[in-house]
Amino acid sequence: MPAQPLHERLYVRLDEDPLHGPEAAMPAGSLQAFPVAAPLRAHVAHILRYREALPEGREVLERVLPDGAVRLVFNLGDAPSAGDGAGQPVEAIGASAAPALVRLRGKVEGLSVTLRPGAVAALLGMPASEIAGTAVHLDQLWRGEGAELRERMAAAPDDASRVAVLCAMLGHRLAQADAALHPAASRAATRAATRAAQLIAGSGGRQSLREVAAAVGIGERRLQQLFQQQVGLSPRTWGRLARLHACLRSLRQPRPRMPGWAELALDGGFYDQSHLVNEFKTLSGLTPTEFLGRAVSVSSNTAA
Secondary structure, rough: OOOOOEEEEEEEEOOOOOOOOOOOOOOOOOOOEEEEHHOOOOOOEEEEEEEEOOOOOOOOOOOOOOOOOEEEEOOOOOOOEEEOOOOOEEEEEHHHHHHHEEEEEEEEEEEEEOOOOOOHHHOOOHHHHHHHHEEEEHHHOOOOHHHHHHHHHHOOOOEEEHHHHHHHHHHHHHHHHHHHHOHHHHHHHHHHHHHHHHHHOOOOOOOOOOHHHHHHHHHHHHHHHHHHHHHHHHHHHHHHHHHHHHHHHHHHHOOOOOOHHHHHHHHHHOOHHHHHHHHHHHHOOOOOHHHHHHHHHHHHHHHH
16 A cells, blocks of 8 residues: 655643643544552653554654653554654653654554653663653663563553553662662752752743752752753753743633734743744744644644
8 A cells, every 4th residue: 555645743742731732633532641659759740641543554743842851651552753763662762852753653552651850860770861862772771671561561451550560660660769879869859950840840931040049059050960960951941941831821822812923922031033933943843833823723623
């Protein structure tokens, strides 16, 4: 069967979105959120199950807007790929401020675990900066236990059982990390990085690094170090993402008229309209007008 034209769609998820934002265009029911077990909540933000069967010969290119998080992905079907080659069955995807273009084909199925700041050191045994901007086969970090875990999950009878197997393994690795590390110092660093990330995100990227460092009780240089270790990005890059996300929230608001881009730029903490457009293009791969056009198209199709 000849290959069909490649279709591109958006995936956007902000902190408050249960599964995805209204701009996203995947089929209804393809995503499901599972509760995070209580012992994992300090390290795991959310667990999503994804499942979609694409017709033979059809491929979808999903543009995933960055949120700065680190993820563990367990593919139980045809693994998505970030290029022309095959995807990996189990991988750790590092923090990034660039949009990911993910190629989907065949029967796509698996689980995605989004980690909180500080979780990489505990679960993967390294600073988050070491895998920033890359995707690493989990067996390289877990000495073969990633593939073994995937096999056990695949053998489980249903999604809930798979999540239970996954959470048990993550809990086991956290217990091992607590025994190997210095818990007091490690937890203090995690708390500082987490609080700083929350302050920057909560301000929509407007709060200066000096103010954030003072609020957390550390120096600016130490703030930079902690962000690289615990988040995998610089605090300035985290702030750029926060500004983009604040802009996306503003675009979602119902209003009698759409404000001009210059107005949105000033309201969102950008220097001017040119700064907004350049940042939008860099962080999403689309101009604001292109993004809005796709979001409106998705909304119209949903309404229809």
